[in-house]
Amino acid sequence: MKYIYLLFFVLLLQHVQAQTGLIQNINARKTVSLDGRWHYIIDPFATGFRGFQGATADEHGLTGFFENKQQQQPGELVEYDFERSPTLVVPGDWNSQSNELLFYEGTIWYQRNFYIQPQGGKKYILRFGAINYESYVSVNGKKAGTHIGGFTPFEFDVTSLLKNGNNSIVIKVDNIRKKEAVPTDNFDWWNYGGITRDVVLAELPSTYIKDYKMQLAKGDLKTITGYVQLSDSAASQNIRINIPEASLQTTVTTDNNGKAFIHLPIKKLSYWQPENPRLYDVIIATASDTVTDKIGFRTIEVSGKNILLNGKSIFLRGICIHAENPLIPGRPRSNSDLQMLLHWAKELNCNFARLAHYPHNENMSRIADSIGLLLWEEVPVYWTIDWTNPDTYNNAQHQLSELITRDKNRASVIIWSIGNETPNNSDREKFMEGLADYVHATDSTRLVSAALLTSGATNNTINVNDPLGNKLDVVSFNEYYGWYSKEMPWEIGKFNFQVAYNKPVIITELGAGALGGFHADSTVRFSEEFQASFYQNQLPLISKIDGLRGMTPWILVDFRSPKRINPTYQMYWNRKGLISETGQKKKAFYVLQHFYEEKAKQQQ
Incomplete structure (x- = not known):
């Protein structure tokens, strides 16, 4: 029974990961930083998300504060206003930026505008380094996605949500501690809420290098192994891998899932260690995309x-x-x-x-x-x-x-x-x-x-x-x-x-x-x-x-x-x-x- 229990959860998580995988080394791409000052509204009862009879904003096509509604006529009733609300620095927790928020746990809404001219044939990925704890993200009043967990990055493809010119992001952030959460409701550090790490908007080609891994094989100082995964299931695509300072290069070809495996024998390499933290430029290139990373090679066992x-x-x-x-x-x-x-x-x-x-x-x-x-x-x-x-x-x-x-x-x-x-x-x-x-x-x-x-x-x-x-x-x-x-x-x-x-x-x-x-x-x-x-x-x-x-x-x-x-x-x-x-x-x-x-x- 124990092993059935474990297998069930492994399979479940593999399904979730297939839907929410992260782009490797996104900061090596063309990005626009969305860090800076964001408007915020303190909402301890989640009024902007939940109607007085309990219905949520999501049930009504993303209404509530996600609309970022502006008063058009003097007699129009709008009970919130991001433009006239105070600001918080992003990245940064809310607790340390305002005395009234030092112990605050609950919902805070974030909003900011940004300007972009989306290009045809490109993908646009909105990436958050971390938000503590639950986040609900909208772009131009439309749902981008949700995330649970306060310390890991997440991202959404927002290509279809962007418009030419001025755009708006609204995020509902909730750091309420819960028994069923990870961490649970009892822990020995400050429950810093908010958008605590960088926010970027990345521009990528329609098919791009999504993920890769390159490390020395386990217990083997003579072979680099790993893989490269494209964003689409594009078969028979050539991927060039070059480590110039080590005189290493190879070309691999993707399978039907858009994935190519690496097996690269080493000629000469300076192994990474604390006394000599040697990093190599690793260049991964396809016909439409190129990514460069700095990687050290070492074994641990x-x-x-x-x-x-x-x-x-x-x-x-x-x-x-x-x-x-x-x-x-x-x-x-x-x-x-x-x-x-x-x-x-x-x-x-x-x-x-x-x-x-x-x-x-x-x-x-x-x-x-x-x-x-x-x-x-x-x-x-x-x-x-x-x-x-x-x-x-x-x-x-x-x-x-x-x-x-x-x-x-x-x-x-x-x-x-x-x-x-x-x-x-x-x-x-x-x-x-x-x-x-x-x-x-x-x-x-x-x-x-x-x-x-x-x-x-x-x-x-x-x-x-x-x-x-x-x-x-x-x-x-x-x-x-x-x-x-x-x-x-x-x-x-x-x-x-x-x-x-x-x-x-x-x-x-x-x-x-x-x-x-x-x-x-x-x-x-x-x-x-x-x-x-x-x-x-x-x-x-x-x-x-x-x-x-x-x-x-x-x-x-x-x-x-x-x-x-x-x-x-x-x-x-x-x-x-x-x-x-x-x-x-x-x-x-x-x-x-x-x-x-x-x-x-x-x-x-």
């Missing part, structure tokens, strides 16, 4: 308790990162925000980062590619998902599919994570095993993991025996002994770990809170000295783990959370960051920095 990068053992010196800029509150709005976070990680002597607990901006992986930082990417299957709800599973797998589609060509991404701190029970096991099987079937060139929980300590032994570990390539778990335990940091040396799997281990979270600038004795909780003591005692503790191949302490920078309400030390901030919300490095930053420096020397 496990052997016993080792993680092998390009066939060599590596220790992952990592840190967890939330998608939040502490200096300009809210979601990151530009590449400079992303670069700041990743360069802080590099300053910490990291070669690895866990992007928690949801997909981050796609430019994070591109920057990581260029600076040599390995990545763990995760979907928000967090804590207590509605495990028995088919729609919830469908949602989780779809977000995972969108993430893999988006970042499958990024050399920096080595681990897909299917969740964080999920409870150990049979319903959860079915749900998570389905996700693990899906990832293994979708992308064999990377590893699969999840941040598990320990099952507690017995006779000073901390046990890791979650059955989900059988499905994972790397056993990863969170532990906070010395913070969320009766023992103080200086008392945890008595513990040992018992891991029930002959697999590499990554400690995905450990940490302690400290208010930046608060100094006291090391026994005083929330002082920088207490946090430093925690790290000084934790690092020797976890170093005793047989098979420890990496760690990502929690967390690089303090971040906002409505669950952290202590008025003296937290003030709605999670204070476990090694860097404060003002950019100040805490004492623990230097403890971990020195530890990683010594680890790096050992690997040389």
